[in-house]
Amino acid sequence: MNTNPNHSMDDLLVKCILDEALPAERDEVDKWRAQHPENEKYYNHFKLIWQQSRELASASDVNEEEAWERFKKRTAENERPVIELNSNRPNYLFRIAAAIVVMAGVGWAVYFSMFRNRPEELVTVKAGAEALVDTLPDGSVVTLNRRSSISYPEGFAHGASRPVTLRGEAFFDVQPDKSKPFVITVNDVTVTVVGTSFNIKSNESSTEVIVETGLVEVEKSTEMVKLHPQEKVIVHKEKNKLEKELSGDELYKYYRTGKLVCNDIPLSEVISKLNEVYNTRIIIENKKLADQKFNTTLELKSLSADLHVIRETFSCTIHQNGDTLILK
Structure with a gap:
């Protein structure tokens, strides 16, 4: 992530949320958000925090700078790393952090920890x-x-x-x-x-x-x-x-290979798989024909082409009765 050396991405996010960013800065944020879904999530969480913080800050008479100092002291006591803010960072960042302390009682770091531990979508x-x-x-x-x-x-x-x-x-x-x-x-x-x-x-x-x-x-x-x-x-x-x-056969592979490989497979099983492939109803009227073994690869280009191969192989006939095809 390439950002201006005079400010962090968090600064740019706040400026964009407040509609104070220059066009070049907004473009930089847009590119950063598009780089990875996690960046977009971070932006949305950042924006949510800002909006909730404004609501809470407007209703609170707590001194925001003092709240921020208490937050830093608390996190130091709990051995949590505290990122010091630059003295020239805009005052509204302090207001965000202080409002979060008032809102959550544990500060910015714990808030995002909760998001990281939330159930995945x-x-x-x-x-x-x-x-x-x-x-x-x-x-x-x-x-x-x-x-x-x-x-x-x-x-x-x-x-x-x-x-x-x-x-x-x-x-x-x-x-x-x-x-x-x-x-x-x-x-x-x-x-x-x-x-x-x-x-x-x-x-x-x-x-x-x-x-x-x-x-x-x-x-x-x-x-x-x-x-x-x-x-x-x-x-x-x-x-x-x-x-x-x-497992015995490879008929289950048809939807990956586009072929029905039949190696000594009873015709009844081949027909059952063709019904699945083409969503049709084909039955074999003659049980002796149903038990015949099939040793051919069907290309699954069309039902008529595959049935033609079966008809030529077994010298059988195919009749249609409504939506049902009958092999004799």
Whole structure:
């Protein structure tokens, strides 16, 4: 931050609030506020203090200079550092500090300490009709599937963990930090990691967790399982029992890769995933056809193109009945 050597940024902020700043000084403050969100917060807090101090100072008969001296003495007794004000600093700065002493009883430093310790604001990120990639404050990267969302405290600055709430489906690539585990809450399930990559999919009836790298702990009520790479657990809403199994396929990656990679996958599972991708209703009338294994990569360019590949592969027919497509 570059400021005029004859005054501090606090001086400029007060001058701007009082509408006494020169155009160049106001430009300097505007640039400083735009540099970082914390600067804008500091400005807003500074302005709030000034406004409240004016109201209190106008209603008080306390000698402001004496109040300021008492404030400095008190902070010295408590071994808090006191920043001495320059003798040529405008008198209204003393008035601000004195009014704050009257208002809060502990002064400027304690006031801002309270703001720093306040609960962090929640940030919510939502995906619309397309998947969305977002980088979190700790450097972790999350890919949200369509119509999914996450919420997390801005900055992850406070607390012993990095808490995130998920709705829908997302893939997380978490930055390692053993001192602050990454904790995801989804439905009534808690997923805890340190540094790893994994997929979580939730709906009204169940939550599925699939691990690609690292180690993941999944908890519900008093039950907990640890998942290693290529393992998954499906947690049903009405059950507390957690049973892990091999993930078996890569169909869950479709919203990140734009492809449906099918390696010896039953056609029934492929069709189920196509229904999810295209928000359609496709059913297989023939159970024998449903059990057939599929070994092709679908490009997910269009439903008609993918169904054409399936029809040619299995020599089946596709009929439409209203909004339903029937494979025979």
